[in-house]
Structures are given as C-alpha cells and as structure tokens.
Amino acid sequence: MEKVFDSNDFPARDALSAWAEATADAVMPTSFKLIGTDIFRGWVTTMPLGAVQVSAMAYSSYLTRRTPRLIRASDPEILAFGVTSGSHVIEQNRNRAALRPSDLLLFESSRPFETYADGGCILIQFPRTLLPISPRHIDELICRPLPGDQGMGRLLTSFLTHLTEDSTSYTPHDAARLGTIGLDLVTATLAHFLERESGIPADSRQRVLYMRITSFIERHLGDTALTAGEIAAAHHISVRSLHRLFHQHGVTVRSWIRGQRLEHCRRDLADPLKRHVPIQAIAAGWGFPHPADFTRAFRTLHGITPSDYRNQAHHHGTQAGTPS
Template identity: 65%
Template sequence: MGGNVDKVFDSTAFAARDALAAWAEVTRTTVMPTTFRLVDVEVFSGWFKAMPLGPVQLSGMAYSSFCSHRTPKLIRVSDPETLQIALVRSGPHVIEQNRRRAPGRPGELLVFDSSRPFDSYADGEALLIQFPRELLPLRADHLAPLIASPLPGDKGLGRLLADFLVRLAEDGADYTPQDTARLGAVGLDLATAFLAHHTDRERDVPPSCRQRALYLRITSFVQHRLGDPTLAASDIAAAHHISVRSLHRLFQQHGTSIRTWIRGQRLERCRRDLADPLKRHVPIQAVAARWGFPRPADFTRAFRAHYGTTPSDYRNRTHPCGGTEPGTPGRDEPGTPGQGPGAQSQGAGGGDGRSCSSRA
C-alpha cells in the first residue's frame, strides 16, 4: 500500500519497550480504542497502513501475536460506530463478540462491530475495511447473526470483496484523491451486497447499489474467463440470472457494450504480457491465444486499432535490446500479409484454539 496510503506505524521506528504502546495509540486513533497484551513474545513487531476512502477506510496491518480487548468502558469513552470486515491474509485470528467465537483462517472474512465489547487473538496479517454503520441500508438486528462468524472469501460476493480489497491495497500508489472517493463508494457497495447476501436481505438494498454490485460481479466473472474465446453474452447473462437485454443495458449505463469491454480487457492483458520482460520469449501467437484471440490475424488487427501499433513493434519498443521474437523473421505479424509460410510463430504453448476472554 502506497501513494494515497498513510504508513502510520512501523515497530522498527520505536524502542522495543515502546512498540506495543505506540501500536495501541495508532489503532486508537485510526480504528478504535482497544487494549493489548502480548502472547508468547516479549517484543511487539508489526506495521500498520491506512488508506482513507472518504467515509470508508482500508487498513493493511501485520503483527506479532497478541490479545486485544474492547471493553464497555472503552466503548463509552469513544465509539466511532463503525462496522469492520477483516480479510485474514495469514496466521491465526480469533474474535469473540456478541456471545460468539469465530476462528478465522486465511482467506476468510470476519465481521465485527465497534459498539460491542470483544476479545480477539491475532498473529499474522490482515486487511480491514471499516465504514459508519449508518451508511448501511441494513438493520443492526439483521446484521447480528454475522457478527463474529467466519464468512467465505473464496466464492461469490465474498471473493469479489476480498479481491477488491487486495487489489486496492496493492495498487494504492496509482490512485488520485478523486479515485479514492469513488473507490470508497465501490467498497461500500460491495460490503453492502456481501452482508445483504449473507443475511438474505437483498431486498433492503437500494436498486442503484444492487446494480453497481451486479456490474462488479459480472466484470469479475468475465475477467476470470477472458481466455475462453467462446464466452458469449448469453453465457454471462445466464450465470447471473438476468436476460441478455438487461446485460446490454447494464453496460450501456457505463458507456460501453459488453463486447467492447471484453475486447478491451483482453487487449490490455495481451499488452501487459508483451511488456513483461519475463515473457519476452513467449510467442505473440501464444500470448494472443492465452487471452481469447485464437486467430492471430484478428489479434493483430485489433491490437493495432486499439494501440496504434502492431504487437511485435510494441514488444520490440518495450524491450529494445531483446531482439526480435523467436521464430519470427522480421516484424511481420503472424497471419498478416507478407509473411511467408516458413515464418509462422511457434505454437502456444484456523483458529489455534486460543482464547483471550480473560482480560489483562
């Protein structure tokens, strides 16, 4: 996380005896007040980075093992009245809240509430998205069954939310302040759709939010299938239980068509591979086939129309010292006029059982 991300804590900047107290102060001001107690270690080590997204915040953090406690007294002193969804990246995590105990494993999502006392144990790394509860169109009693219940982050809306959080954390340096405000709204829409799905309260979500979440689900679905040249609008619509007409209307609302959007995504994946020095010796034909262009001539025409240059010229300019592509004499593209028959490109080739209920 960088760029629009504030690196607010690094334990290496503090004396060993002061690191845990400094961590507690940082999390008090950026997340919520809690108390901490080290477990099985004598010195705390970790880091914390925050990415403000309007009223939403994404935080990335890593830590050595500790127990944390949020008591009724701390809630009375300061309550941001936020809901948090944590994506466990590594290590064991356990949270006890609302009379429920949830061990979270890597890849799972944990939901907790700043307005309720909790005990937790954590050791590893996590991403945390937090937002004011008042921004959710879901009632607290409907959300209650999700508190301290591990939810899957590897399928459906859970995977979509998890992928969004990871991508946002990794690409933070590339976003402008205007981008982050929009991304905060996207994150809130995804979190809302995710929570509504698991509470069976989709009907409580405003139509505009449902439409934005549906668009994100569809684009994620397609991005995982760009390499399938037979992918059709009818397949995409059927997978999301909507009509083909509704699918076209959804993309028209975003100023494009489903066909144009898919082609643009495929071309961008190809461009990235052609610019990747580690893929310098992968034949252009294989790059094209990997991303859904089985016919080399079609790929060359589409790439030239989109980027104003041929794939091989683009690759050679990106890697000027790399020579020409293996198996391709000169710059002619596979399948384009002027290429002799002998110049064809090569073929495509858990919880650990700990409890922190006893307060320090």
C-alpha cells in the same frame, strides 16, 4: 495506500506502543499484549474512501482487547468487515469465532471484544448508520466467520485485495466512488448471508450486479466462445438487460471484453518473468486466437506492435535495474 505504521521505523522497545497509537487512529483504540515474543513486528496502510476506509495490516502474535473503558473513552461507532490471513480467534457479542485464512468477519467498535491475532487482515470500515440493513439483522452476523473464497464473499475479497495491491493514485472523486462500491459490496455480501437480497436498494443491486458480471468475464477472458448470451444466462438476466447495464457505464459488452483482453496481454508482454513466452501464446491465452487480429488491435490501441512494446518494456526495465 498510505503507510501509517511500520515497526522497522521504531526501536524494538517502542514498536508495540507506537502500533497501539497508530491503530487507535487508523481503526479504533484497543490494548495489546505480545504473545511468545518481546519484539513486535508489523505494519499498517490505509486508504480513505470518503466515509469508508480500507486498511491493510500484518502483525506478529498478540492479544488485543477493546474494553468498556476504551469504548466509553472513544467510540467511532463503526462496523469493520475484513478478510484474514494467518491465525485469528475473536470473541464479541457472545460469539466466538476461530477463523481460517480467507474467512470474512464482521465486528463493531461499540461492544467489547477480545482477539488473538497472528498474521494479517484487510479491513473495510464505515459508520454503522451507512449500512442499509437493520441493526437486528446486522447483530446476527457479528463475530461469525463467513466464507471469503466463494460467491459474494469472493467478490468482496477480490475488491479489497485489488485496492491494497493497486499503486494507482486516485482523485477525491475516484475515492468517493470506490467507497460507494465497497459499501455496496459489503451490503450485498451481508444481505446474501442473511438471505435478504431483496432488501438491498435498487441502485446498489445494479452496481453490485455490474461488478459480479465483470468479475465473471475476467475469469473467462481466455474463452474465445464467450458471448453476451452466455454472460447474461450465467446471471439470470436477458441479453438486452446486460447491454443496458454496460451502456449505463459508458461501454459496450464487446468493447469492455476486448479492452480487458488487451490490457492483460499488455501486462504479460511487460512482465520480465514471461519474456520467453511467445507473443502468440500470450494473445491466445487471453482470447485472441488469430495473431494478425491481435497485432492489429494492439497497435490500434497503443500505437506500437506487441513485439516492439515488449522490447521497449524489457529494455527500460533492464536499464532501471542497472547499477549507476
């Protein structure tokens, strides 16, 4: 994520106007009025993903409007779909939505809207023409709160949250691929709420199915009894179809599960807050009930034993935190 704006970089008297300018470029032009304060605090980061963009932002209380005049002056003709935190009330397309934290909301740049906002949001935005759903059906969901903590909504929310928290540097190829995945998830989520899943293009359905399955597996990594049959049954497909789906992504079901378990173990071993948790307990928690099997698998992958890896990680962390 690239920082676009931080109110700490501006004098207090200039922060709101700088915010308006930054969000006009990053999202769309709107007007702002502070509520209950004379000092604006907020920040915006963005991640371009080809024709798609993900933005994360936080802000103090304000009222924002996108007026017909602003639309005539500049309309990128985009849809924005986002998950909110804090308190938000938005009116657009003759609908009024009072959002709870974790609610998803779809809105567009080509119609006026008015929003009371206090908190933050993560947005994925894209040209309306890229969404393979008819405009008539899209209009049914404009400015209607949708649950982001269950089903397809949770999968989209997890994807957006992971992108904004991940410090990985992506190549242009990675970015384009992530943009495709994001648009697939938006399409599947909206089609789900419209009960029109059958209208999603076949390749998009396959990519979303893969993400649904890998998300399911990640939630059950600690289950040592997790099998391909159980995974397939939970997603109403055959075991053969499951293996074929993973083969299309260059991995087997078993190797993907094993890789994820080892990666979660590695993160926990390097976490200073878990330095006193026994290695055996960490391994068992991620699906390795036999210490010898875990040690062997970890050493094969990383060329070092789990205990040595933990010692090195904490030693380097201590050095990094020591004043020079």
